[in-house]
Amino acid sequence: MRVPNMYEKILEIASRRGFFWPSFEIYGGLSGFITYGNIGTKFKRNIEDLWRTFFIKPQIILEIDDPIINPEKVFSASGHLEHFKEYLVECSVCSNVYRADHLVEEQLKIEHAEALGSEKIISLLKKSRVKCPQCGGALKEPMTLLTMFQMTIGLKGDEIAYGRPETAQGMFLNFRRGFQHAHEKMPFGLAQIGKAVRNEISPRRGIIRLREFTMMELEFFFDPKQETCPWLREVGDEEVNIITEEMEEQNVKTPIKEKIINLSDIGYVKTEWQSYFMGVSKKFLKALGVQDEKQRFRAHLPNERSHYSAQTYDHEILTEAWGWIEVAGHAYRTDYDLKAHQKGSGADFSVLRSDSSRFVPHVIEPSFGLDRLVYVTLECSYRRKKDRNIFALPKRLAPIKISVFPLVSKDGLPEKAGEVYKLLLDSGFPVDYEEGSSIGKMYARADEIGVPIAVTVDYRSMEDETVTLRDRDTWTQVRQKIKLLPKILDQYFKDQITFRELGSNLNIA
RNA sequence: GCGGCCGUAGUCUAGCCUGGUACGAUAUCUGCCUGCCACGCAGACGGCCCGGGUUCAAAUCCCGGCGGCCGCACCA
Numbered sequence A: 001m002r003v004p005n006m007y008e009k010i011l012e013i014a015s016r017r018g019f020f021w022p023s024f025e026i027y028g029g030l031s032g033f034i035t036y037g038n039i040g041t042k043f044k045r046n047i048e049d050l051w052r053t054f055f056i057k058p059q060i061i062l063e064i065d066d067p068i069i070n071p072e073k074v075f076s077a078s079g080h081l082e083h084f085k086e087y088l089v090e091c092s093v094c095s096n097v098y099r100a101d102h103l104v105e106e107q108l109k110i111e112h113a114e115a116l117g118s119e120k121i122i123s124l125l126k127k128s129r130v131k132c133p134q135c136g137g138a139l140k141e142p143m144t145l146l147t148m149f150q151m152t153i154g155l156k157g158d159e160i161a162y163g164r165p166e167t168a169q170g171m172f173l174n175f176r177r178g179f180q181h182a183h184e185k186m187p188f189g190l191a192q193i194g195k196a197v198r199n200e201i202s203p204r205r206g207i208i209r210l211r212e213f214t215m216m217e218l219e220f221f222f223d224p225k226q227e228t229c230p231w232l233r234e235v236g237d238e239e240v241n242i243i244t245e246e247m248e249e250q251n252v253k254t255p256i257k258e259k260i261i262n263l264s265d266i267g268y269v270k271t272e273w274q275s276y277f278m279g280v281s282k283k284f285l286k287a288l289g290v291q292d293e294k295q296r297f298r299a300h301l302p303n304e305r306s307h308y309s310a311q312t313y314d315h316e317i318l319t320e321a322w323g324w325i326e327v328a329g330h331a332y333r334t335d336y337d338l339k340a341h342q343k344g345s346g347a348d349f350s351v352l353r354s355d356s357s358r359f360v361p362h363v364i365e366p367s368f369g370l371d372r373l374v375y376v377t378l379e380c381s382y383r384r385k386k387d388r389n390i391f392a393l394p395k396r397l398a399p400i401k402i403s404v405f406p407l408v409s410k411d412g413l414p415e416k417a418g419e420v421y422k423l424l425l426d427s428g429f430p431v432d433y434e435e436g437s438s439i440g441k442m443y444a445r446a447d448e449i450g451v452p453i454a455v456t457v458d459y460r461s462m463e464d465e466t467v468t469l470r471d472r473d474t475w476t477q478v479r480q481k482i483k484l485l486p487k488i489l490d491q492y493f494k495d496q497i498t499f500r501e502l503g504s505n506l507n508i509a
Numbered sequence B: 001g002c003g004g005c006c007g008u009a010g011u012c013u014a015g016c017c018u019g020g021u022a023c024g025a026u027a028u029c030u031g032c033c034u035g036c037c038a039c040g041c042a043g044a045c046g047g048c049c050c051g052g053g054u055u056c057a058a059a060u061c062c063c064g065g066c067g068g069c070c071g072c073a074c075c076a
Helices: A006-017 A038-055 A072-078 A100-108 A118-128 A168-173 A175-181 A245-249 A260-266 A272-287 A336-345 A370-381 A413-426 A439-448 A459-464 A482-493
Strands: A020-022 A034-036 A061-064 A069-071 A085-090 A097-099 A143-146 A150-153 A159-163 A188-197 A212-222 A239-243 A256-259 A295-299 A311-319 A323-334 A362-369 A382-385 A388-391 A402-406 A431-433 A453-457 A466-471 A477-481
Touching (some): A061 A175, A069 A150, A239 A272, A260 A272, A272 A362, A413 A431, A413 A459, A413 A482, A453 A482, A459 A466
Antiparallel strands (some): A311 A323
């Protein structure tokens, strides 16, 4: 018997309880796609909303929703058409496939072969008779691989289009509009939560590497001469584990601890704006339930960086299933994209300074993979207790906040519990009702989807209009009057009172 | 894409080697029971990943596909 790893365990619960599961199951499945269920959809939305509270600044950072399908022009201007294309060569003997530029680098000792351009690489491959590194066999003709999904628009299909590989381009395309809506004040930002698609060669690791996934991206536009970030102090005391570019180069694996406020002064991070967003990122992940020790920021070396980036730090989380995985990229995109689209479209993206000089804004981009956050949050909150699965989700993320049960299904208890259920439902709580099973079983089922509070109607409820409230994480109980539930539960979910304080001084049965 | 292991009800699993349409658990639904952590009893629903081949007969043997996990490659 194979021992399932942590991902398989969580996927089993996630599929069974309606968080998420592999798509197209009835047709045998197709890797790189997942479907969210009733619980997962709510959970995902709660993470989005939490992201908004951390990253969206009213009137300064504005949200947009731009098409997934973009005309070819967008990506030829942005550079994606050139950079998302790879040349692959297959061995005629063992059928292993390699990237052409990597073979050239390894066997001809050329650094950054990608920069040579595709034609040079291919001619080098042919001239130098590079062999298969595995078996020494002869290589076939190079083939191209475009990791963007291509499609055609209209009846005749003469307009070529692509599915966006990142939502970011929408923010650059709509820079002018967004700037107007921000009252033409710098700095400002545009943010977007939406789907992006990439035609991955062989996606693995389930929800971690998808062909269609949701990104939460923010493009923050600022004047490169205005280097001070006034918000830096809001997150300045936050300590982060950081692996700098220099450390990466020397293969140093142990991160150093540093306060956000110092990152730019020391020279680890090029701009304070980026330091700020890295600090927000750290606090956001903490709010998702990821401990400090499981978080780090790792710099990309130039050859790992995207074509548009002058500096990138990946925000990585330590998972039990796969070790360190990237959940966010913090990239300094400079004025690369705006200038690229200026050139491509003829639009003017320059902004007027108070000294009447003009500049094209620079961009800091924090970019999150939402589906990965879904997994990371689940894994970090996963507990076992007496053979039960519990997701100790932060209560603001819990898809269902309250479950209502009658202690037994007779003597009018279900009816009473039904009234309590309706009261809470009408008060706006995401609440579930269940009856018929034993109370222990119902608690266990609620724990498995991370319901923070269970409300149980018992015999005493019939006499004095009180119920017990049971805490998911400690299994302790308090008693409270039914009519006070909406008010005090609201306070509890707003973190204004503790679980203990949910109970009145009525004695617990 | 290459190599290894694997695919049986919603979930977990026996059967596979040595062919004769499937064991058990759990979940779900219906009753009965019920006094705070997956209680008990009775009943019901539900399955061999897909396609082809061998055979009188395929969950079982063979081939191909799809999917999963691990390692390599890939993840711009």
